[in-house]
Amino acid sequence: MRTMESHRxxxxxxxxxxxxLSSGSRDKNILHHDLRAPEDYVSKxxxxxxxxxxxxxxxxxRQLASGGNDNKxxxxxxxxxxxxxKYTEHTAAMKAIAWSPHLHGLLASGGGTADRCIRFWNTTTNTHLSSMDTGSQVCNLVWSKNVNELVSTHGYSQNQIIVWRYPTMSKLATLTGHTFRVLYLAISPDGQTIVTGAGDETLRFWNVFPSPKSQSSDSLSSIGATSFVRSYIR
Known part of the structure; x- marks a missing residue:
């Protein structure tokens, strides 16, 4: 449909x-591409x-959050x-960013190997709310739409997936199985299942969040996390 070649x-x-469609590049720029416009991009x-x-x-x-290898x-x-x-508290690159669907202006970000922290920000009041050292590189973050919980995926050195309850940041589950860093994360439309992709060439599907009607995650702790996994190996 379109080929956009504006990044260098x-x-x-x-x-x-x-x-x-917003795109971020190694050329340090973020470009906004409007698919209705003939130009390659409408804003830089x-x-x-x-x-x-x-x-x-x-x-x-209304707001776009961006993370860079400049630790910003x-x-x-x-x-x-x-x-x-502008937030400069992280001490490593930021690939992991997630906006809360429950509270306007609540933003979560995760830092790389030299940082390992998940930090929370209120962009409405421009304040740093809290920080949690996860012990590993934070690769992805996603918030549950059904309950006030979020999941993080990690790289060096534990390659794990953690489900957290917000705002206490208590661990509801630690999911293991990937043998390389978990670089990719997506959530299903119903908000119950996540899929993770890693350098071990596997996709793993995990049923981590309750249904919208349940509004309770108590069952998660009583079910072995490994029973959720279905792997598809290339």
Whole structure:
């Protein structure tokens, strides 16, 4: 349908906002591509000093969060070409970014090997809320739509998947099985199942969140996490 060739180096991050596709690149730029417009891109965001490796639009499509190899977390609004909020507390690159579907302006970010922390931010009040050292590189974050919980995937050195209850950040489950860092994470439309992809060339499906009607995750702790796994090996 379209081929967009505006970036000068590899594109490692993408995020949709209705008909707008935002892309982050090793050329340090974020580009907004409007599929309705003939131009390759309609806006360029500059601010990162290194590769943009994480992008995520908020649920109301009003704010875009970006993470970079410069250890910076930026927040942009719909019309800004410079970041409106800048967070510099992480000490490693940020690929993992997740907006809460439960509280407006609540943002989670995860740092790389030299950082290992999941941090929480209130972008409405521009405040750093809390931090949790996970002990491993944080590769991905996703929030449950059904309950106030989130899941993180990790790399060096434990390659694990952790389900957390927010805001206490108590661990509900630690899921193991991948033998390389868990670089990819997606959640099913019903919000109950996640799929993870790792350098071990497997996809693993995990039933980690309750249904929207349940509103309770008590059953998760009573069921062995390994019983959720179905692996498809190339």
């Amino acid at each position: 180096m590899r594109v490692g991050a993408l995020a949709w906002n209705s008909s707008l 965001l500059t601010g990162h000093k290194s590769e943009v490796c994480g992008l995520k639009w908020s649920y109301d499509n 977390l930026f927040v942009w609004n719909q019309h800004s070409v410079q970041p409106v909020l």
